[in-house]
Amino acid sequence: MGRYIIRRLLQFIPTVLGAMFLLNYMTSIGIQLTGNPVRALFGDRTPTQSQLVAAAAKYHLDDSCLTQKFNPCLGTFWDRLQSIFLHWDFGITLTSRRPVWDVMVERFPNTTRLAVLAIVIEIVIGIVAGVIAGLRHDSFWDNLVKVTTVFAISVPVFVLGAAVRTFVGGVLGKWMRGESWIPELVSSGIFNGQYKAGYPWASLIIPAFVLATLSLATTARLTRTSLMENMRADYVRTAKAKGLRTRRVVGVHTLRNSLIPVITFLGVDFATLLSGAVVTERIFNVPGVGSLIARSAVTGDPATVLGVTTFLVMIFLVVNLLVDILYAVLDPRIRYE
DSSP: OHHHHHHHHHHHHHHHHHHHHHHHHHHHHHHHHHOOGGGGGGTTSOOOHHHHHHHHHHTTOOOGGGGSTTOOOHHHHHHHHHHHHHHOOOOBOTTTOSBHHHHHHHHHHHHHHHHHHHHHHIIIIIHHHHHHHHHSTTSHHHHHHHHHHHHHHHSOHHHHHHHHHIIIIIIIHHHHHTOTTSOHIIIIIITSSSOOTTSTTGGGHHHHHHHHHHHHHHHHHHHHHHHHHHHTSHHHHHHHHTTOOHHHIIIIIIHHHHHHHHHHHHHHHHHHHHTOOHHHHHHTTOOSHHHHHHHHHHHTOHHHHHHHHHHHHHHHHHHHHHHHHHHHHHOTTOOOO
16 A cells, blocks of 8 residues: 555656646746736736836746747746745735735635535435435435436536525525524524625535535435445345345445445545635635636636646645545455555
8 A cells, every 4th residue: 555655646746747837838828829917917007118027027927938929938837846846936916916825825725614515415415315216226215316316417506506696695594684583603604695704614505505416416326326236246145145134234235335436426526626616606705716716817817827726736636545545445355556
């Protein structure tokens, strides 16, 4: 296991370098085709040439390659590598003119709370629904799970999010806030319809449900299919023939093997959630990483896009490594030596 972890950690290096190079190349092409984004700092004012040069130098956007179309800007790429990995300097944002790392430290906890709530909802509801449907094939509960999951998968997140926000914040939440017997944590926190700093966890429950809807449905269907397949395996028939109780056969033998593909999906999904749910965060006004990346892409802030994305790539790789290690816990037959 130790050698496998070391090999995986070494594989992180070309992956991160490749991702950073592609991001650097794409942002450089964007600047080459649309112009230097430092011009937007002056708004309606017309800056002098010296002011433009000084602003470009401050934000490390003064390299001559940025004026040459489709130049990969290898010098800029090398400078960013040194700044990030030697000095842990991700640059300065163009909008707030603050260090990118400081902005990430402020926003990442909100995205983490949203991702944790969403993955807990997926695990609890998705796996439980999948197990019930898998054990009761063609029953009412199985058909209910199949119908509801298809509906959840077919509704786009932005449609569901807008509808939930309108109903929760504008109808149900308004009624709750008018009733004195309902706790403020429920009326102004959970059913507020948007993120509130005073309720950092409660106000994220509804956005987490919206964010988890698609993955929850996929988790339920994946658990159901995997469980039904394993229930027909030889080792399950042998365990039943020995007289083991159904609870032990399902809980100890069948479910552990059935959860391996589910864990794969949940691990990748959790890493994706940590990367920032752009649509959900924008709908519910959550000041997280997703909304930060979306705003930076619109305003043309290369330092923020590169810095945040590089950090998220490293998180994605670490989470996938932890998922691979978890395989050996679920199935002792899996070895990485």
